[in-house]
Amino acid sequence: xxxxxKEHWNHAYSKSDTTKLGWYEAIPQASLELIARCQISQTESxxxxxxxxxxxxxxxxxxxxxxLFALDISPLALMKAKSLLHKDxxxxxxxxxxxxxxxxxxDMLPEVSIWHDRALFHFxxxxxxxxxxxxxxxxxxxxxxxxxxxxxxxxxxSKCSGLDVRRYSSEQQKKFMGHEFELVETSNITSHTPxxxxxxxxxxxxxxM
Ligand SMILES: C[S@@+](CC[C@H](N)C(=O)[O-])C[C@H]1O[C@@H](n2cnc3c(N)ncnc32)[C@H](O)[C@@H]1O
Numbered sequence: 001x002x003x004x005x006k007e008h009w010n011h012a013y014s015k016s017d018t019t020k021l022g023w024y025e026a027i028p029q030a031s032l033e034l035i036a037r038c039q040i041s042q043t044e045s046x047x048x049x050x051x052x053x054x055x056x057x058x059x060x061x062x063x064x065x066x067x068l069f070a071l072d073i074s075p076l077a078l079m080k081a082k083s084l085l086h087k088d089x090x091x092x093x094x095x096x097x098x099x100x101x102x103x104x105x106x107d108m109l110p111e112v113s114i115w116h117d118r119a120l121f122h123f124x125x126x127x128x129x130x131x132x133x134x135x136x137x138x139x140x141x142x143x144x145x146x147x148x149x150x151x152x153x154x155x156x157x158s159k160c161s162g163l164d165v166r167r168y169s170s171e172q173q174k175k176f177m178g179h180e181f182e183l184v185e186t187s188n189i190t191s192h193t194p195x196x197x198x199x200x201x202x203x204x205x206x207x208x209m
Contacts, residue, residue, distance in 0.1 A: 002073070002099055009074035012161050018053040018080055022160060022193045023119050028056045030189045031118055031148060034205050035060070037185075038146040043067055044113035047140070049100050050120025053081045061089050069112065071096040101132040111142045118150040119201075122165040130176065138180055141208045147181060149173055153188055153200040173204050181206040 018024060035046065042064045048056055051070040060068055072078050075097050082090040098105035101124065115137055124130050141147060151168040152160070159165060168176070170186035177183070186204040193199055 002101070005099065006073050006075075008161070008163070009072070010076045013053065013074055013076045013080060018084070020194050021053070022195075022197075022199070023052070023191075024194050025055065025191060028054060028059065028118065030150070030187075030201075030203050031056055031116060032059055032063075034148045034185075034203060035114060035116065037205065038114055038148075040113045040146070045069065045110065046114040046116060047071060047109065047112040049115065049117045050123075051081065052077045053084065054118070055084075056116070056118075057081065057093060058085055058089065061085070061092060066092060068092065069094045069096060069109065071098055071100065071109075073097070073099050100136060101129045103132065103136060106136050106140065109140055111140055112145060113142055114146045114148065115141050116148045118148075118203075119152075119160070121149060122151040122167065123160070123163055125164055125166045134176070134178070138208075143208055145208050147177070147206040147208070148203070149177075149206070150189075150201050150203045153202045156200040157197075168202055170202050170204055173202060177206050179209070181208055 043066055045067040046065060047069040049071050051072050057070055070093050078095050078097055124133055152165050154167050154169050156167050174183050184205040184207055189201050189203050191199040
């Protein structure tokens with residue numbers, strides 16, 4: 001695990017209420033709509049990489065999904081995320097503290113039907129990190145499984161949480177995903193931060209060939 005990255009994110013989650021974080025969404029509507037369109041059964045697995053303290057997990061539990069994995073490099077984020085749920089709901093989720101660019105840390109993960117990433121991937125700015133992410137995604141997504149990728153758009157912010165990000169158009173996301181993944185749909189969606197700033201994202205849905 002990259003200790004500097006872990007410390008950075010632990011610090012980010014220690015200094016603010018989760019609802020004040022720049023990436024906070026009361027209802028992660030775009031993600032929920034794309035997940036619904038994947039048409040998986042409620043017992044199939046969904047992995048949220050870089051899940052932080054997202055409300056996506058509680059929304060998916062409310063919709064009846066029972067096979068959920070929440071992965072993050074920050075143990076503090078995972079602890080806070082658990083505390084947002086009822087105890088029995090938190091017990092239904094597999095919580096994984098891991099760095100998504102470290103293969104060994106991801107070994108225990110089974111193959112999943114949906115790999116969901118909102119606002120983690122764009123922090124991977126080096127080719128080594130991007131390659132490691134691609135290898136893991138390729139290994140951990142089932143054949144005909146789904147990838148939902150949401151990154152800052154080319155006209156989006158160039159930094160988040162004080163870190164540089166790499167922004168993507170839908171074409172650039174498609175190029176990164178490569179021929180192993182087919183693009184199903186893509187859209188430009190603008191989120192608002194809790195302080196009212198606009199955050200243009202590109203959300204894309206891919207299927208593993
Ligand atoms: C901007 S937040 C987005 C959180 C959540 N997906 C959301 O939309 O609310 C990025 C998250 O990615 C996590 N993260 C950053 N780098 C990571 C890495 N290499 N491996 C796993 N998680 C990472 C951070 O701890 C943080 O929770």
